[in-house]
Structures are given as C-alpha cells and as structure tokens.
Amino acid sequence: MMAAAGVNVVRMAEFAWDRMEPRPGAFDFSIFDETIDVLGAAGIETILCTPTAAPPRWMTSANPDWFRENASGVRMTHGSRQHVCTNHPEFRAASERITRAMAEHYRDNPRVIGWQTDNEFFCHISECFCPACGRDFQRWLREKYGNIQALNEAWGAAFWAQTYGDFSEIVPPRQDRPTYPNPGAQLDWFRFLGDAIRDFQGGQVNILRSVQPRWWITHNGTFQHVDYWNLAEDLDFLGVDVYPGFTVQKPEDYWWAAVKNEEARSASGSYIIPEQQAGAGGQWPYLHRTPDPGQMRLWAWQAVAHGADGILHFRWRTCRYGAEMYWNGVLDHDNIPRRRYDEFAREGGEFARLGDSILGTTLSVKVGVLLENDQDEAHQTMPMGLPSPDEQRRVILRELLRRKLEAGYVNAHDSFEGLGIIILPGFVLMDEDLAARLGEFVERGGLLVATARTATRHRNNHVSEFTPPGFLRDVFGATVEEFGKLERGSIDLEMAPGVVAPVGDGYEILSLRGARALGNWQCSRWPAPHAASGLPAVSHHVHGSGSAIYLGTYISADNAAALIGLVLDHANIPPLAVASDGVEITCRHSASHRLYFLLNHSGQPASVSALPVGTDLITGQPCDGDCTLSPFGVALIKA
Known part of the structure; x- marks a missing residue:
C-alpha cells in the first residue's frame, strides 16, 4: 500500500530504545532489520531516529537521579517521555552508546539514508533544575564570563544584594523565591538551555557522522528555549512537525501552519516535515477535528509552498495502544485504506511527478x-x-x-x-x-x-x-x-x-x-x-x-x-495575485523559473486573478492569469 501511494521514505525508531536494548548491553535490532528489508524491496528507504527521548525502564530504575526535576523540586518518574535529564553526564553517555550501537549496525545498510536526533526537544518540558543542570549552568557561566566580576556586572547583581563571590554560589532561577528573578540571570538561563540541548544533540551527531559520512541528519522542532539557527548549525537541514488541527477553525487560520513552516525555513533554508498531520490528533484531554476531504493533501502542499523539500505524514497506521492511540494516521486502527489513504496516494503521485520541478527552488521573500x-x-x-x-x-x-x-x-x-x-x-x-x-x-x-x-x-x-x-x-x-x-x-x-x-x-x-x-x-x-x-x-x-x-x-x-x-504605502511590493482571504499564495523560484502555489483553505470554490501566464503543473492545463480552485484545492503555476 505504501509503494502504491508513492511513498519513497519512512521514519522510525524514535521511541524504541527498550526494543533495541531490552537488557543492559544486549542489543537486538532484528525487528528493524526485517522492516527495513521489506520496505527496501518495495523501493522505500528509511530514516532512523535516535530513541533517546524515552529510555527503557531498566535504565531509569537503576538510575533514579537521572530524572528531571521541576521548578518546585519534584523529581519526575517513569511512564511518559522526556522525563530524563539530557544534561546528566551518565545519561548522555548512555544516549551516545545506543546511538553508536545503531550507527555501527546500520553503517553499511544502503536503505538507511538519514537520521533524526531524538524527538521534539523541549516539546513538553524545557527546564530542569536537577543537580546536574545546576553544575552545567555554573560551568556554562564560567566559560562565558571567565571571572565572577564580569558576571556580576553583566547581571547587574548589585541590585537586591545579589553579588556573587564565586560561580559555585549560583543556582538556576527557580520558583522558590519570594519575588521575580534577576532578568540578566534569567536570560542567561534560557540561553544555557538552548546551548545545552545543542550539546546533547552534538554527541549523537558526531557519532553518526564519524560512522557513516554519507548520512544526512535532521531534528524535528520547533519549541521554546531552542535557538534553531544555532541548533541547525550541526544538522544538514532542520525539520518541523506541523499539526494545523491545533488551531485551524476557519479558512483564514492557515497562517498558523505557515508560521511553523517559516520557523524552520528561516533557521536552515532547506527543511523537511518529519510529521505532517494525517488525521485527527487525540490525546488524553483533547481530540482535533478530523481533516475535511482534501485538507491533508492541502496542508502537505502548504509546507512545500513555504520551502519544504520533503514531507512525511504522521502516522501510517494508527497505534492501537498507548498515550497516542487516538493520534490518527493515514490508516485507521483496522489497517483498511479509506478516503485518507486515497488522498494520501493522490498527494504521493503528484510529488513523484512534480518533485524534479520543485527541488532546487527556494521561497521568494521580499x-x-x-x-x-x-x-x-x-x-x-x-x-x-x-x-x-x-x-x-x-x-x-x-x-x-x-x-x-x-x-x-x-x-x-x-x-x-x-x-x-x-x-x-x-x-x-x-x-x-x-x-x-x-x-x-x-x-x-x-x-x-x-x-x-x-x-x-x-x-x-x-x-x-x-x-x-x-x-x-x-x-x-x-x-x-x-x-x-x-x-x-x-x-x-x-x-x-x-x-x-x-x-x-x-x-x-x-x-x-x-x-x-x-x-x-x-x-x-x-x-x-x-x-x-x-x-x-x-x-x-x-x-x-x-x-x-x-x-x-x-x-x-x-x-x-x-x-x-x-x-x-512607502514601498513598491506588488502582490503575487488577487484572491480572497482564505486563499494562500506563495512563490518558489530558481534561476530558470518561478512556481506559484495557490492553496484554497476554504471548503468553497475560490477564484484567483492577476496571475502570470503559465501552466498548472498539477493538471497540465494552461493558465491565462485567472484560476478557479476547488474546495481545499491546490494549483501549481509554472511561469
């Protein structure tokens, strides 16, 4: 079914540490070996993920001091994800060990083409106040300022008698104080969080690049306290996960997904979507609206319209258990293809046919x-x-x-x-x-x-x-x-x-x-x-x-x-075309041509005028400057 729908790559293993290392040092990759081989035989390649957002229970049981600590001093426990501190040196060593084991195992597998580090850094929690974080923060400050006098000056520490005599006296700005923290200290704390997660990622990236230089590496964002311009310096390109269902209630709300795409594009230029919404996302407190017929394909084209060079929908088949068992995918729990699969296959066929015309172009920004x-x-x-x-x-x-x-x-x-x-x-x-x-x-x-x-x-x-x-x-x-x-x-x-x-x-x-x-x-x-x-x-x-x-x-x-x-009124920046508020229009360009993406986010037909003369690459029909889009329709005009 994947091959028939035009799938050429899948992504897997981001939470599978306990399957790959069921006991300390005992690695078993057989389930992934088999899956990669089956996919490869159908012409589908694989992106692997380092599984470090969800360490196995045997590991956390043996190392309770690895758990994150919240601002109130409460230690987290096992049973979710992102519950272990990425700054703990022993957990970093364990993360690099599983990364190396995976890399060495798949170094010569031609079906593995790239990697995603971890999964959605800081999606649920961005701050940890455990002793390891406190020590790392002190080290980070010492490296930045060199001497405590420079820090005191930079923080304006004389106010409220906050002058420090040594870096060892500094603690992270947590919520155990009568009033508000020093803004200089708070800003440096936020900067430290971003640098620390880049350092955590860097240990994995260095291993992957040393084991197999042909692999490309990405990460899926975007979340607070991560400087993605900085994080992407170590990557080949950034990824961003886009779920319009969180906000889209009316056609004009398309801007939210545009923002997510722009956050990634502005950080690394070329980027991909590791997770593009495929169905109604649902967890314990909520369930999104199910995308209307055409919306899943529309949202994927919207990402391409903003500069994405690859789209992966999350997920293929909806999981039948766990916290995301109602995070619906292309296929439902029963694995029977229905309208979302048909729409997915249409999208896959279009990308396969038009990819060569799109790749190599970039978003035009005036x-x-x-x-x-x-x-x-x-x-x-x-x-x-x-x-x-x-x-x-x-x-x-x-x-x-x-x-x-x-x-x-x-x-x-x-x-x-x-x-x-x-x-x-x-x-x-x-x-x-x-x-x-x-x-x-x-x-x-x-x-x-x-x-x-x-x-x-x-x-x-x-x-x-x-x-x-x-x-x-x-x-x-x-x-x-x-x-x-x-x-x-x-x-x-x-x-x-x-x-x-x-x-x-x-x-x-x-x-x-x-x-x-x-x-x-x-x-x-x-x-x-x-x-x-x-x-x-x-x-x-x-x-x-x-x-x-x-x-x-x-x-x-x-x-x-x-x-x-x-x-x-004080600039000469003409619009790309004329259309209603529910229609989004962008342009990607290269030295040889311009591509106009017309996206109708409305459930009603919409007209577009004042376009350049060209050809709609999706339908093959000529465009004389005017175009009518079907509900949730897409046109791609090459001019």
Whole structure:
C-alpha cells in the first residue's frame, strides 16, 4: 500500500530504545532489520531516529537521579517521555552508546539514508533544575564570563544584594523565591538551555557522522528555549512537525501552519516535515477535528509552498495502544485504506511527478519579518503584560500573507540580500553590529520598520543608556521621549484626518530629529496619556537610498491591516495575485523559473486573478492569469 501511494521514505525508531536494548548491553535490532528489508524491496528507504527521548525502564530504575526535576523540586518518574535529564553526564553517555550501537549496525545498510536526533526537544518540558543542570549552568557561566566580576556586572547583581563571590554560589532561577528573578540571570538561563540541548544533540551527531559520512541528519522542532539557527548549525537541514488541527477553525487560520513552516525555513533554508498531520490528533484531554476531504493533501502542499523539500505524514497506521492511540494516521486502527489513504496516494503521485520541478527552488521573500531567539527570550524575562516579538511576528506574517505578498521570516543572523522591507517586531535587544547591518540595508535602498521598545536594551539585558531607539536613532531620525502601557480603547492613532487605527497595549511619544510624522496620538477619553495628545506616534525618515518607519506602538490583530497598509504605502511590493482571504499564495523560484502555489483553505470554490501566464503543473492545463480552485484545492503555476 505504501509503494502504491508513492511513498519513497519512512521514519522510525524514535521511541524504541527498550526494543533495541531490552537488557543492559544486549542489543537486538532484528525487528528493524526485517522492516527495513521489506520496505527496501518495495523501493522505500528509511530514516532512523535516535530513541533517546524515552529510555527503557531498566535504565531509569537503576538510575533514579537521572530524572528531571521541576521548578518546585519534584523529581519526575517513569511512564511518559522526556522525563530524563539530557544534561546528566551518565545519561548522555548512555544516549551516545545506543546511538553508536545503531550507527555501527546500520553503517553499511544502503536503505538507511538519514537520521533524526531524538524527538521534539523541549516539546513538553524545557527546564530542569536537577543537580546536574545546576553544575552545567555554573560551568556554562564560567566559560562565558571567565571571572565572577564580569558576571556580576553583566547581571547587574548589585541590585537586591545579589553579588556573587564565586560561580559555585549560583543556582538556576527557580520558583522558590519570594519575588521575580534577576532578568540578566534569567536570560542567561534560557540561553544555557538552548546551548545545552545543542550539546546533547552534538554527541549523537558526531557519532553518526564519524560512522557513516554519507548520512544526512535532521531534528524535528520547533519549541521554546531552542535557538534553531544555532541548533541547525550541526544538522544538514532542520525539520518541523506541523499539526494545523491545533488551531485551524476557519479558512483564514492557515497562517498558523505557515508560521511553523517559516520557523524552520528561516533557521536552515532547506527543511523537511518529519510529521505532517494525517488525521485527527487525540490525546488524553483533547481530540482535533478530523481533516475535511482534501485538507491533508492541502496542508502537505502548504509546507512545500513555504520551502519544504520533503514531507512525511504522521502516522501510517494508527497505534492501537498507548498515550497516542487516538493520534490518527493515514490508516485507521483496522489497517483498511479509506478516503485518507486515497488522498494520501493522490498527494504521493503528484510529488513523484512534480518533485524534479520543485527541488532546487527556494521561497521568494521580499518582505522579511525578522526573527531572533534572543529577542523572545529577553521578552520572557520582563514581559510586563505586553506583546512579545513572537506574538507580533505571527500577526504581521498573517497580514502579509492575507495581502498575497512575497513574505516570510528571516533570521537576524542571515543575509538581508534581496529583501525590500524588513520588519523588527519589538526587538528589545540591540548591538552595534546588528544595528550597522540594518543601517546598511536602509542605506542601500531598503525600508526598515520597527515597533515599540525596539533597541531599548543591550545584549546583557540591561536597559540602554541611550535614548531609544539607541543604536538605530540616526536610521529612524526620531527618538522616544515617553512610553507607557494603555487601557484598551483609551487612545487612537490618527494617520490622516479622519483615518484612525485602533491601538492597544502600549504607546510611545516620538521626538522627530529629521523624520516626519506619519501619525499622531489622539487622546479624547480618560484614562489616557494626555501628554501624548497631538504628538507624533509614527515617523518616516529618509536615510541614504532607503527609509525607516518607526511605529510607536505594537502591531496587533486589531491594527495590523492599518499599520501594514501604512508601511506598504512607502514601498513598491506588488502582490503575487488577487484572491480572497482564505486563499494562500506563495512563490518558489530558481534561476530558470518561478512556481506559484495557490492553496484554497476554504471548503468553497475560490477564484484567483492577476496571475502570470503559465501552466498548472498539477493538471497540465494552461493558465491565462485567472484560476478557479476547488474546495481545499491546490494549483501549481509554472511561469
């Protein structure tokens, strides 16, 4: 059935440690040997996973100190997954032992083409406060700062008498204190978590690469406290697991899955989907809606439309027992093919036929929404009930996709080449290097956009001594003279006489220093920051060959259409086509051609117009610029 459906690769073994090592040092790979051989005979290759997210019971029984410890000091127990601390040196040694045993066993098996490390780092839990983590945190800090005086300065430890005399005095910032932790210490703790999981993965990666260099290696994310740009440095490409059923209630909700795909693409460029939803996901407290006919195929094409170069659905046959026995796959419990299998086979046939036209192309991005893990971590150390960079980033991408623009996430460490607009969603941390790169982008003709609180702190999480936006004040030609939080509806942003955008959460009063005002504050109700009435809220500044817009507020679902519209008035970024809000359009391109992906997330037919002339590769029919999509339909126009 797999071969008939066009399957060319499967993924397995991510939780099978107890089957492969039923007793200490006694390895048995026979069930996988047989399965890989059967699949191989049908022309299907295998991705293996290191099974380190679920160690066997004999191991945890003998080593109770390996269990994770939560913020309240409670040790976890066996019976789930991710319950053992990846920083415990003995567990790391055991993880590397099973990795090496698997690698040596399959080193010459031509059917094994690649590996996934572990499974979904930090999916359920990202923090552990066991003694091993405490020791590793101290070591990490010692390597970063060199001496305790440098740490005390970086953390501002003089406040609340937190000055340390030695690294051994430092403990992780847990919840056993009367009030809130030091934000500098908290940010370093989050950074440590990400570096530590990369180090855990690195032990496995080094073994796999040394045993068989032809293998490629990936991991499946994306979750908090992992810097995936950093993690992906050790991988050939990243993977991301996408389950739209968590959020999709109406056609316009397609943006959530787009976000997951963009998180992976912006971290490693080329990426794959190790787990794409195949049925209704269900665990103890919930059960997703079953995908409508066509949605499973649509979601797979959506991943390809954002740059994915491989799709694996989770799962093949639904498991009949365990915590995920209602995490439904392509086949139901009884192994009988039904409509989801038929849809899966249609998708497989299309990918087999069109893969050569797609591989080698990349997503076209003209409007980049900047992403940097450090910005989200810094916000978590001092959220104050204000929108995070991630919250704004999602709203911004949603609005850009609604307008059918060539838009996507761009990592702050990446090149800005080819972008027309860069949007900084509340990048509180700023350094001279990033500021210089952003300034050069503007000088070369780009449009830079920032929202409230941008460039207000240094990388050590101290508030900057420079008037905001600090290192970027010359680029924006304006400074922030006052900021504050808002009662919703207490203030409006007037962008032109009679044209008002709703504002929520926060405001900033700008002082123009070469820039001109694009919007002013209106304060007609109480309570409101009356010092803001009539003063600049949005500025525009010409800098070199480009310009910069500073938005003295946060972008939200309420004002995204108005504020993004204001930004686009100052840039020449045409839409890819014209269609309703439930239709998603992206473009992948190469030196020789452009591919337009048209995705109808609605259960009703939808029309698309103003397309380039080309051919729909799925149907083989010519496209004269207009196209009608069936419910949950897909078109792929080559122009």
